[in-house]
Amino acid sequence: MSAQVTETVGRPAASYSSGATLKQRVEDFLALEGELLDERKFDAWLDLLDEDVHYWMPLVRNFEFSRPQDEYSEQGVGAAWFDEGKATLRQRVMQIQGGDHWAEEPLSRTTHITTNIRIVEATDTEITVKSRFLLYVNRREEEVRIFVGKRIDVLRPTENNFLLKKRSIFLDQTKMLFKNLSNFF
Amino acid sequence: MTTDGIGAGLINTGSGLVDRAIFSDQSIFDREMEAVFDKSWLFVGHESQIRNNGDYFLSQLGRDQVVVTRDNSGKVNVLLNVCTHRGMPVCRYDRGNAKMFTCPYHGWTFANNGDLTGVPLRTEGYGGNLDRAKWGLIKARVVCYYGSIWATFDEAVPEFEDFLGDMAFWLREFLMSPDGEDDGIEVVDGILKCEIPSNWKFGVENAAGDLYHDVSHKSVQRVGLSLSKLRGRHTWDADPATFKLLNITFPAGGHAVRGNLYDFANREYQSQWAAIPEVDEYFREAHYTRQKRLVEKERLLNRGGVVFPNFIYNAANRTSITTLIPRAAGRTEIWKWVFVPKNAPQAVKDAMRHYLLRYTGPAGMVEQDDFENWGSAQLGAESILARRLPMNYQLRLGDYAKWAWPEPWIGAGALVDEGVSEHAQRVFYDRWSEMMTGEPQTVRQEAAE
Ligand code: FES
Ligand SMILES: [Fe+2]
Numbered sequence: 001m002s003a004q005v006t007e008t009v010g011r012p013a014a015s016y017s018s019g020a021t022l023k024q025r026v027e028d029f030l031a032l033e034g035e036l037l038d039e040r041k042f043d044a045w046l047d048l049l050d051e052d053v054h055y056w057m058p059l060v061r062n063f064e065f066s067r068p069q070d071e072y073s074e075q076g077v078g079a080a081w082f083d084e085g086k087a088t089l090r091q092r093v094m095q096i097q098g099g100d101h102w103a104e105e106p107l108s109r110t111t112h113i114t115t116n117i118r119i120v121e122a123t124d125t126e127i128t129v130k131s132r133f134l135l136y137v138n139r140r141e142e143e144v145r146i147f148v149g150k151r152i153d154v155l156r157p158t159e160n161n162f163l164l165k166k167r168s169i170f171l172d173q174t175k176m177l178f179k180n181l182s183n184f185f
Numbered sequence: 186m187t188t189d190g191i192g193a194g195l196i197n198t199g200s201g202l203v204d205r206a207i208f209s210d211q212s213i214f215d216r217e218m219e220a221v222f223d224k225s226w227l228f229v230g231h232e233s234q235i236r237n238n239g240d241y242f243l244s245q246l247g248r249d250q251v252v253v254t255r256d257n258s259g260k261v262n263v264l265l266n267v268c269t270h271r272g273m274p275v276c277r278y279d280r281g282n283a284k285m286f287t288c289p290y291h292g293w294t295f296a297n298n299g300d301l302t303g304v305p306l307r308t309e310g311y312g313g314n315l316d317r318a319k320w321g322l323i324k325a326r327v328v329c330y331y332g333s334i335w336a337t338f339d340e341a342v343p344e345f346e347d348f349l350g351d352m353a354f355w356l357r358e359f360l361m362s363p364d365g366e367d368d369g370i371e372v373v374d375g376i377l378k379c380e381i382p383s384n385w386k387f388g389v390e391n392a393a394g395d396l397y398h399d400v401s402h403k404s405v406q407r408v409g410l411s412l413s414k415l416r417g418r419h420t421w422d423a424d425p426a427t428f429k430l431l432n433i434t435f436p437a438g439g440h441a442v443r444g445n446l447y448d449f450a451n452r453e454y455q456s457q458w459a460a461i462p463e464v465d466e467y468f469r470e471a472h473y474t475r476q477k478r479l480v481e482k483e484r485l486l487n488r489g490g491v492v493f494p495n496f497i498y499n500a501a502n503r504t505s506i507t508t509l510i511p512r513a514a515g516r517t518e519i520w521k522w523v524f525v526p527k528n529a530p531q532a533v534k535d536a537m538r539h540y541l542l543r544y545t546g547p548a549g550m551v552e553q554d555d556f557e558n559w560g561s562a563q564l565g566a567e568s569i570l571a572r573r574l575p576m577n578y579q580l581r582l583g584d585y586a587k588w589a590w591p592e593p594w595i596g597a598g599a600l601v602d603e604g605v606s607e608h609a610q611r612v613f614y615d616r617w618s619e620m621m622t623g624e625p626q627t628v629r630q631e632a633a634e
Contacts, residue, residue: 062279063278064281076535077373078373078374079377081377095404095550100403103557174279175380175518177379178547179547180553182548
């Protein structure tokens with residue numbers, strides 16, 4: 001890997017090429033985000049989040065065909081795996097960074113794969129993006145967790161990049177098949 | 186009770202030693218399902234999950250899946266989710282509302298109280314001879330206790346309040362709102378479910394009174410979690426009033442509580458939710474109302490505990506219930522219900538919901554480290570070489586615990602130790618051993634002498 005390829009942190013390459021489309025820039029942003037998490041640059045990842053970010057992963061249920069509203073727990077009312085703002089995401093990062101958070105000590109190996117990226121709506125202030133994710137986690141020797149699901153992100157354009165304003169994560173699991181959710185999506 | 190010897194000699198609470206096989210041996214696990222789980226009242230859910238007639242949700246009674254319903258007459262039922270014809274689960278949804286459950290296989294139809302109401306070809310095929318009254322879903326005995334729902338399929342298990350003994354006060358108190366009103370909490374919609382690679386007993390003994398494991402939670406203490414604006418994860422960390430730290434056990438049933446007994450009655454409220462003044466104000470008022478309602482027992486802070494065998498709760502503003510659902514010797518499902526005070530302002534409900542979801546479950550900043558540790562303890566329990574070595578439960582082993590202490594109103598059935606101790610775990614395993622082998626418990630024998 002050349003130095004040029006690895007040194008993209010905080011500077012999405014596409015944003016420098018005048019010909020980059022909005023979609024290319026969005027894809028670049030999402031790839032960068034996953035890369036920072038996988039490289040454990042958690043503080044740099046936090047910098048990509050808006051101060052008012054809302055990060056939400058509802059519970060998922062098996063539901064009657066006639067009651068689709070039962071599938072996900074209700075935002076702001078029901079229980080959730082995550083219902084976070086920037087302050088508490090920062091706390092979670094600080095927890096990992098002390099060397100004493102046993103669920104992530106030693107740190108997991110993660111690979112974030114974000115795909116099927118589609119811009120659903122774009123205004124001057126907000127871009128809504130749908131995607132699919134695969135988060136592979138490997139811990140200690142034999143622990144493997146594979147999280148697959150759907151994401152809806154709202155990005156806020158800044159001068160030469162974006163900030164994540166809202167992330168909704170819909171995991172394709174009702175019962176969590178693993179003992180911990182100690183990674184970011 | 187048990188005659189084949191499974192379970193005998195595994196527990197020696199007199200010397201504080203426990204054989205690792207109780208965590209790893211599948212034949213011991215199978216015996217537990219019959220001798221412990223089938224013979225106990227088990228928690229299945231909360232009435233606030235089924236507010237309207239017809240509401241239902243799926244739950245677990247040990248290894249058996251059950252449907253918990255509020256039937257058309259408003260009564261709560263716990264029904265084995267097994268069709269009496271050929272065994273299909275008749276309900277396939279985590280929750281919903283239904284007047285009846287129709288089996289997907291041959292179409293037998295059961296009312297939401299379990300009665301068999303419809304059988305295809307009943308006249309032509311069965312000649313009208315099928316006695317529908319005999320073929321309803323299997324119904325458990327059910328008790329609703331201040332909002333919580335308990336059930337057992339065993340007719341011989343004693344009445345629920347006898348099963349609880351003096352633990353009753355603590356369970357009832359846990360189910361109160363912060364101002365001491367009975368049946369004062371409601372479920373935040375949704376049950377958090379996850380799976381841990383661990384024996385179910387590691388979670389229970391932890392909640393029974395492992396006050397020794399604080400080091401597990403160093404990372405969250407460092408970062409802070411409570412909204413008191415002070416470091417720490419508990420809201421009560423902000424209260425400087427002095428107290429005795431109690432490991433209260435109820436050996437007859439195997440139940441246990443972790444509690445603070447404050448040295449002085451009617452202490453002043455100390456701000457515990459300073460980050461949100463409106464919420465702090467609610468808890469201030471609640472504090473004084475509770476003092477009036479609980480009279481001398483207001484000095485107690487119920488921190489959490491265990492109803493034997495697999496119900497654990499966290500109290501003191503971390504209002505949540507966990508059941509440890511045994512799947513195999515090394516595999517357990519964790520189910521978690523989180524609660525907020527029913528009659529509190531919305532701001533209080535929101536603050537508690539957020540605090541709880543950050544505290545508890547597989548995404549919780551506190552319990553992630555617990556689950557990691559229980560999974561790791563399982564590795565040790567399964568180690569071939571280490572099996573020669575019993576697990577050590579000797580912390581404060583000796584003549585420390587006292588009956589009905591420090592105040593007689595704590596109950597004649599309470600055996601209490603003070604401080605950081607493994608007393609509660611020893612009592613838990615004593616009761617476990619009694620149920621597994623039929624041999625009376627060491628502590629109760631000694632007390633009788
Ligand atoms: S199995 Fe249910 S109707 Fe046959
Ligand atoms: Fe813990």
